[in-house]
Amino acid sequence: MDKFTEHTGTAVPLRRSNVDTDQIIPAVYLKRITRTGFEDGLFNAWRTNEPDFVLNRPVYDGATILVAGPDFGTGSSREHAVWALHDYGFKVVISPRFADIFRGNSLKAGLLTVELAEKIVQRLWDDIEQDPTTQVTVDLVERQVRWSGEVHDFDLDDYSRWRLMEGLDDIGLTLRHTDAVAAYEQDRKPWLPTSTASVG
Amino acid sequence: MRFNRFSRFNIKGGMTMGKTLAEKLWDSHVVRSAAGEPDLLYIDMHLVHEVTSPQAFEGLRLAGRPVHRPDLTLATEDHNTPTDYTLPLVGTSSIKDEVSRTQIEALRANCEEFGVTIYPMGDAEQGIVHVIGPQLGITQPGMTIVCGDSHTSTHGAFGALAFGIGTSQVEHVLATQTLPMDRPKTMAVTVNGPLSPGVTPKDVILAVIAKTGTGGGQGYMVEYRGSTFEAMTMEGRMTVCNMSIEWGARAGMIAPDQTTFDYVKGRDHAPRGAEWDAAVEYWTSLRTDDDAEFDAEITLDAADITPFVTWGTNPGQGAPLADIVPFPSAIDDASERAAAEKALEYMGLTAGTPLREIEVQTVFVGSCTNGRIEDLRAAADVIKGHKVADGVRMLVVPGSVRVRKQAEEEGLDKVFIEAGADWRQAGCSMCLGMNPDQLAPGERSASTSNRNFEGRQGKGGRTHLVSPLVAAATAITGHLASPADL
Numbered sequence: 310m311d312k313f314t315e316h317t318g319t320a321v322p323l324r325r326s327n328v329d330t331d332q333i334i335p336a337v338y339l340k341r342i343t344r345t346g347f348e349d350g351l352f353n354a355w356r357t358n359e360p361d362f363v364l365n366r367p368v369y370d371g372a373t374i375l376v377a378g379p380d381f382g383t384g385s386s387r388e389h390a391v392w393a394l395h396d397y398g399f400k401v402v403i404s405p406r407f408a409d410i411f412r413g414n415s416l417k418a419g420l421l422t423v424e425l426a427e428k429i430v431q432r433l434w435d436d437i438e439q440d441p442t443t444q445v446t447v448d449l450v451e452r453q454v455r456w457s458g459e460v461h462d463f464d465l466d467d468y469s470r471w472r473l474m475e476g477l478d479d480i481g482l483t484l485r486h487t488d489a490v491a492a493y494e495q496d497r498k499p500w501l502p503t504s505t506a507s508v509g
Numbered sequence: 510m511r512f513n514r515f516s517r518f519n520i521k522g523g524m525t526m527g528k529t530l531a532e533k534l535w536d537s538h539v540v541r542s543a544a545g546e547p548d549l550l551y552i553d554m555h556l557v558h559e560v561t562s563p564q565a566f567e568g569l570r571l572a573g574r575p576v577h578r579p580d581l582t583l584a585t586e587d588h589n590t591p592t593d594y595t596l597p598l599v600g601t602s603s604i605k606d607e608v609s610r611t612q613i614e615a616l617r618a619n620c621e622e623f624g625v626t627i628y629p630m631g632d633a634e635q636g637i638v639h640v641i642g643p644q645l646g647i648t649q650p651g652m653t654i655v656c657g658d659s660h661t662s663t664h665g666a667f668g669a670l671a672f673g674i675g676t677s678q679v680e681h682v683l684a685t686q687t688l689p690m691d692r693p694k695t696m697a698v699t700v701n702g703p704l705s706p707g708v709t710p711k712d713v714i715l716a717v718i719a720k721t722g723t724g725g726g727q728g729y730m731v732e733y734r735g736s737t738f739e740a741m742t743m744e745g746r747m748t749v750c751n752m753s754i755e756w757g758a759r760a761g762m763i764a765p766d767q768t769t770f771d772y773v774k775g776r777d778h779a780p781r782g783a784e785w786d787a788a789v790e791y792w793t794s795l796r797t798d799d800d801a802e803f804d805a806e807i808t809l810d811a812a813d814i815t816p817f818v819t820w821g822t823n824p825g826q827g828a829p830l831a832d833i834v835p836f837p838s839a840i841d842d843a844s845e846r847a848a849a850e851k852a853l854e855y856m857g858l859t860a861g862t863p864l865r866e867i868e869v870q871t872v873f874v875g876s877c878t879n880g881r882i883e884d885l886r887a888a889a890d891v892i893k894g895h896k897v898a899d900g901v902r903m904l905v906v907p908g909s910v911r912v913r914k915q916a917e918e919e920g921l922d923k924v925f926i927e928a929g930a931d932w933r934q935a936g937c938s939m940c941l942g943m944n945p946d947q948l949a950p951g952e953r954s955a956s957t958s959n960r961n962f963e964g965r966q967g968k969g970g971r972t973h974l975v976s977p978l979v980a981a982a983t984a985i986t987g988h989l990a991s992p993a994d995l
Contacts, residue, residue, distance in 0.1 A: 341608060
């Protein structure tokens with residue numbers, strides 16, 4: 310996982326709320342067994358059916374920050390949604406509110422989710438639509454989003470921030486605590502089921 | 510929605526406050542806790558299917574890591590499996606779609622390589638992952654259960670802490686049998702009173718979601734409480750908990766009681782003898798203490814709940830069947846209004862149309878929400894002696910091979926077939942259309958599944974979420990209907 314400290318790039322205004330993971334990447338793309346190459350599935354229905362869809366507009370080519378409406382990433386827990394956004398080239402998604410599972414998946418995969426108030430997102434949409442070359446900076450060190458003189462703080466817990474900044478993998482962190490896991494396993498209830506053999 | 514917010518003090522006036530069920534389940538699984546870090550939770554059972562696991566196994570392989578507890582891991586094939594009764598379910602040759610076949614073959618190879626038990630297509634124990642756990646007795650009160658599938662909350666019906674996880678978390682659980690997580694807040698959804706005839710657990714949860722919106726449960730572990738849930742069977746409770754994620758809740762649960770114990774007792778993996786007694790004693794303690802406080806509470810009156818259907822493209826866009834397609838202009842919130850306008854356009858619906866006048870071409874009975882034996886019995890009861898309307902196809906897809914066999918023993922298959930319905934093999938099927946069971950563009954369905962998202966059941970398909978009773982009545986009339994309309 311790459312370390313994330315600060316990112317500056319152009320942004321795409323996705324003026325839609327409740328963008329569920331079926332829209333981010335349709336189920337048909339879930340059939341792959343690899344971890345990369347999901348960019349072609351990103352918002353596939355909208356990119357195919359709506360010529361004016363933002364990602365079909367050349368002015369937003371090369372953008373690395375997606376700015377969406379509230380409740381982004383609802384629905385299915387598919388992590389492919391994060392991979393598709395990442396593979397397409399997005400480093401940050403900004404929204405007034407994220408679905409829990411999507412947000413968790415994103416932060417673990419190094420795609421930064423930033424929550425800003427709806428009225429600030431509105432201003433950002435207006436500004437990037439007016440000038441698609443607007444440079445937006447997402448500063449994880451200061452927990453700030455900055456563009457065209459606007460400066461807005463965002464919340465992110467210290468632990469997630471530290472992991473993103475260090476580019477640390479979750480499993481490696483947990484494997485430092487194998488003693489605690491072994492101790493817990495000693496005390497589990499004796500009747501708890503296993504998948505290997507039925508009781509009777 | 511009204512939330513009664515309480516500040517989170519565990520100590521009040523020098524007395525230790527009681528705990529909610531969710532807090533008890535959480536606390537009993539904390540392996541390690543450190544300030545500023547997520548808790549490390551132990552996972553008692555990890556369910557695995559072919560869609561969200563290949564990249565997790567790939568990650569283990571790349572890092573040279575084994576599966577830490579293959580004995581606490583159980584795999585099955587459900588999302589991609591064909592349900593056509595005429596196909597042989599041996600090997601993978603019946604799967605026409607190459608990527609579907611590849612995923613299933615990858616799961617089989619991964620399970621063999623890492624020593625994980627698998628119930629493959631054709632096996633007597635195969636089925637939707639959330640149907641087979643409970644029926645095997647592998648789902649028990651007091652457990653933590655995860656799966657790379659957002660409907661894992663189903664298992665919360667047993668008083669377990671069960672939730673969906675992403676593929677990198679699947680890899681984490683495979684490697685360590687633990688998961689680092691921040692503890693969500695707690696919410697109580699209380700519904701009291703008997704349900705009116707024709708009103709099912711599906712209608713209750715659709716009404717809850719319509720009240721809260723798809724984000725209303727965001728950040729919460731929800732406990733469903735009150736006499737309405739206590740009176741439900743385990744199947745009904747599973748339907749309710751199953752759809753917790755559809756209003757954003759991290760998990761949904763119901764305290765275990767005699768109904769729960771009776772359901773678990775005697776199943777293949779249930780405790781026996783003295784261990785059963787010890788287990789029941791412990792399970793009985795898994796209730797929210799009287800002096801515990803929830804972070805938020807919602808209350809509904811069962812008497813207000815009638816058969817419920819969705820009209821839009823998220824599960825919160827629902828209304829009583831007796832209502833009309835809503836006028837977006839009457840919605841105050843701007844983004845909800847825009848979402849409703851967009852939904853009506855996609856659904857091809859005109860505001861003001863009575864919901865009962867909406868004609869469908871397909872009826873789907875099945876899924877982890879409503880694919881259990883009780884659901885099939887309810888639908889069969891309605892359709893018995895009737896015919897599926899001209900121009901309507903009805904698919905009945907049991908949630909597991911066991912459910913299918915039991916239904917066939919009871920003659921339910923014949924009831925459906927005589928009515929003109931299509932009786933099929935077990936799997937996820939048209940709930941999400943990863944196998945060939947899909948809607949055509951513009952085709953409209955009444956579906957007992959859990960999601961009415963754009964394209965969920967096939968590109969351009971239009972989905973109305975309904976109960977098994979409404980599904981069966983709709984199949985007979987050709988338009989959204991309840992058994993009372995027949």
